[in-house]
Amino acid sequence: MNSEFLEALSDLEKEKGISKDILLEAIEQALLSAYKRNYGTAQARVHIDRLTGVFKVYAVRNVVEEVTDPRQEISLAEARAIDPRYDIGDMVEFEVTPRDFGRIAAQTAKQVVVQRIREAERNIIYEEYASREGDIIYGMIQRVEQKNVYIELGKTEAILSQNEQMPGEVYKPGQKIRAYIVEVRKTTKGPQILVSRTHPGLLKRLLEMEVPELQSGEVELVSIAREAGYRSKIAVYSRDPNIDPVGACVGPRGVRVQNIVQELNGEKIDIIKWDPDSSKFIAAALSPAKVVAVEVWEEEKIARVIVPDYQLSLAIGKEGQNARLAAKLTGWKIDIKSESQMEQIYKEEGYGDYYEQDYAE
Known part of the structure; x- marks a missing residue:
C-alpha cells in the first residue's frame, strides 16, 4: 500500500x-x-x-x-x-x-x-426507497418466480408477492407496471422492496396523480374502501362550495377516473361526496342503490337503511360487496332492509304503517 x-x-x-x-x-x-x-x-x-x-x-x-x-x-x-x-x-x-x-x-x-x-x-x-414507503413505483417486470413478480427498478428490484397481486391480472416479463410500496426491509443481500397492487394506498396515489385538486388540497380524500380487482368506493369533500369534489375526480367526460380504471384493469370505482350528516353519507355510500330512509344510532355507530324492494339486491350487491364496501367507507355497521321488510317489522311491533308514519314527505 x-x-x-x-x-x-x-x-x-x-x-x-x-x-x-x-x-x-x-x-x-x-x-x-x-x-x-x-x-x-x-x-x-x-x-x-x-x-x-x-x-x-x-x-x-x-x-x-x-x-x-x-x-x-x-x-x-x-x-x-x-x-x-x-x-x-x-x-x-x-x-x-x-x-x-x-x-x-x-x-x-x-x-x-x-x-x-x-x-x-x-x-x-x-x-x-425507505423514504418512499406509501408511494408508487413504476417499473418493468423482470421475471416471475414461484408466483412472485420481480419488478426492475434500475439498480434494484421490487417484489410483488402472490398475496399482493390483483385477482385475474396476468404478469409477463417486459410488461410496465405501477405498484404501491408497502415496506422496505434491510437484508444482508441488500434492500428488499415489497410492493402491492391491492393496497388502498395504490388507488389513493393514482387519484392524486390524476386529480390536480387533490394535490392542491382543494379537494380532500376522506376515506377509501377497496376490494382490489372488483370494486372500490372513495369519499371526497371540498370546503369550497364552488368546487364539485366528485366532478373533479371524475374529470371532463370521465377521463380522470377512466385512466385509473384502466390502470387497475377495469376495477369499478364509485366516487361519493362525503357529508357531515351521517345519514346522508351512509345513503350516498350505498350508491348506485337508491335509499328511502336511514335510521342511525350514533353512539353504537349502527345504521338501518331502508330501500325500495326492487333496489334491495342492488344495495346489498353481489355476495354483499356493495354493503360491505359502504360499511368500510363510512365506518358504520349497516343493516339494509327493504320497504316491505320494514313494513312487516313495524306491524309486528305495533307501529302501523312505517312509511306513512315516519317517512312520508
Missing part, C-alpha cells in the same frame, strides 16, 4: 460517501485476520500509516513476572531492556511484518473496499 492507494480511498469518500477512516479501520481488521490465519500469532495488531499508506504488523505481548507462554508473554526484565518504563501488566509490541505479506495485503484491501462499496450502495438504495 502507498500514497496512491490513500488517494484512491479519498476519491471513494467523495464519490460514494464512504468514510476513509472507516475504510482504513476495516482494512486493518481484515489484514489482522489474514495475518493470524497465515501466521498463527495469538496477539497482534496491524497499523496503516494515514499519511504514507505503509502498513506494519506488530506482535503484542503482556509483561509478566514469569513467562508461561512465550507467544503471548514477555518477562519484566526483557521488557525493561527495551524500555525501563515498562511494568507488570503493560503490553509490549514488536514489529513482525512478513516480507511476503504485501500480496496478501493488496488482495485483502481490495476485497474490503469492494465489500464496503457494495454496502454503501445498498444503504443509499435502502434510504431512497
Whole structure:
C-alpha cells in the first residue's frame, strides 16, 4: 500500500460517501485476520500509516513476572531492556511484518473496499426507497418466480408477492407496471422492496396523480374502501362550495377516473361526496342503490337503511360487496332492509304503517 492507494480511498469518500477512516479501520481488521490465519500469532495488531499508506504488523505481548507462554508473554526484565518504563501488566509490541505479506495485503484491501462499496450502495438504495414507503413505483417486470413478480427498478428490484397481486391480472416479463410500496426491509443481500397492487394506498396515489385538486388540497380524500380487482368506493369533500369534489375526480367526460380504471384493469370505482350528516353519507355510500330512509344510532355507530324492494339486491350487491364496501367507507355497521321488510317489522311491533308514519314527505 502507498500514497496512491490513500488517494484512491479519498476519491471513494467523495464519490460514494464512504468514510476513509472507516475504510482504513476495516482494512486493518481484515489484514489482522489474514495475518493470524497465515501466521498463527495469538496477539497482534496491524497499523496503516494515514499519511504514507505503509502498513506494519506488530506482535503484542503482556509483561509478566514469569513467562508461561512465550507467544503471548514477555518477562519484566526483557521488557525493561527495551524500555525501563515498562511494568507488570503493560503490553509490549514488536514489529513482525512478513516480507511476503504485501500480496496478501493488496488482495485483502481490495476485497474490503469492494465489500464496503457494495454496502454503501445498498444503504443509499435502502434510504431512497425507505423514504418512499406509501408511494408508487413504476417499473418493468423482470421475471416471475414461484408466483412472485420481480419488478426492475434500475439498480434494484421490487417484489410483488402472490398475496399482493390483483385477482385475474396476468404478469409477463417486459410488461410496465405501477405498484404501491408497502415496506422496505434491510437484508444482508441488500434492500428488499415489497410492493402491492391491492393496497388502498395504490388507488389513493393514482387519484392524486390524476386529480390536480387533490394535490392542491382543494379537494380532500376522506376515506377509501377497496376490494382490489372488483370494486372500490372513495369519499371526497371540498370546503369550497364552488368546487364539485366528485366532478373533479371524475374529470371532463370521465377521463380522470377512466385512466385509473384502466390502470387497475377495469376495477369499478364509485366516487361519493362525503357529508357531515351521517345519514346522508351512509345513503350516498350505498350508491348506485337508491335509499328511502336511514335510521342511525350514533353512539353504537349502527345504521338501518331502508330501500325500495326492487333496489334491495342492488344495495346489498353481489355476495354483499356493495354493503360491505359502504360499511368500510363510512365506518358504520349497516343493516339494509327493504320497504316491505320494514313494513312487516313495524306491524309486528305495533307501529302501523312505517312509511306513512315516519317517512312520508
